[in-house]
Each structure stands twice: as structure tokens, then as C-alpha cells.
Amino acid sequence: MTVKLTHQDNQAILTIHGRFDFSLHAEFRKRSEEALELEGAREIVVNLSRVDYLDSSALGMLLLLREKAAGNARSQVLLSGAHGMVKQVLDVANFERMFRMA
Template sequence: MKVEVVTSIAEQFKFAISAIWRVGKEMREVGSKCRSSFMNRPNSVPTIQLKGRFVFQMHREFSAALGDALRPDGAELVIDLADVSYIDSAALGMLLIARTRALESGKRVAIEGATGDVLQVLHIANFEKLFEIRCGRRRGAF
């Protein structure tokens, strides 16, 4: 690791911008490994399936998938976290926004498939009071 000595304000500013750019690049790379997708299940329950790390950088993808998932008729929206390995506080906020938008559309929201640390974070945040949380395997999975 290279250690830089920064003396002038201009150098400090340049160093800070460079560090911010590097961190942003790393975060974009992490976010690019995450995908959210809208899919219709056989029983026609709109589902948002997330994979990888559910973090702030996914907010655009998640918002788009949420908009698509709220269009079909039905009383329920499922958010599938079975393939999510990490969830941060921004993702918890996105889930709360999804709940609000779903309720405005007359739908309830269920979170399913969460396990391990992801499930623990949901419980610590008391999400079982706001969402139906279905643990374990997805419906229809073997």
C-alpha cells in the first residue's frame, strides 16, 4: 500500500477526490454483481428477486423492479431474499419504501427466503412487525 504525504490544501483536495473516486469505483463494482429482477411466479404473485449484496447502490434497480412489480393485479408482493448474502441499512430503507408503495397500491408485502445474517438483521430491525417474513426455502423450491 502506498502512503502519500499531503502538504498543501490543493494536494489535500486532490487526494480526497482521488480517494472518493476509488471508493466509488469499488462500490460500483460491488453493486454490479447484484441484480434485481421482476418475475411472474406460476401462481402469478409479483416477485422481486434479489441476488448478492442488497446495498444502497441497488436503489435504482430496486426502484425499477418495484415499479414493475406493483403494476399487476393481486393482493401481494413478494420480495425474495434467498440469494442475498448481505443487507445494509439503506436496503432496509428500500424495503420500507416498498412496503409504503405497496400499501398505497392495496398490496401487502412478504419477505421470503432470508437466512443467516440477513434474517438476523431483519429481526433486529423488528421487520416481522411490518412484513410477513417467510423463512427457509422458497415456495415451490425443492
């Protein structure tokens, strides 16, 4: 389980591997704060393509990131690569109404 931050053009990309649950809270918060501080990053992409499980604490972390990005006025959040059970959880939680999804 890791959260990796990369920067490409105007995007800060947070790539999560494995289970996205409360055990990633501290690491996700740290990488999210780093992403919000990156100069020129107008969009924060949360790459979920390698996530095989996510729970309600992960949903809360994503909502908190969205709130912080909105307060940062220069950043938007995009959720990408969700599939299988992860996509189903996001659909049930109506995240497509709150996030851009790809």
C-alpha cells in the same frame, strides 16, 4: 447484483442476488414500480434467499416498498428466504412486526 422481477399467479416476485445495498437503489426502485403496476398481483414477494448482505439502505428500500404497496391497497409485501446475517438484521430491525415473513 441484480433484481429480477417475475410474475406467478397473483404474486409479483422480486428476486435479489448478492449484496442488497445502496448500489441496487435504482434497479430495486424500477423493479418495485413495475411489480406494483402488474395486473392481478395482489402480493409482492421479495425473495432474499440469494442475498448474502444487506444494510440500512436496503431496509429503507423495503420500507418504501411497503409504504407504496399500502397506498396501492391491492398489494401486500412478503419477505421470503432470509437466512444467516440477513435474517439477523431483519430480526434486530423488528421487520417481522411490519412485514409478513416466510
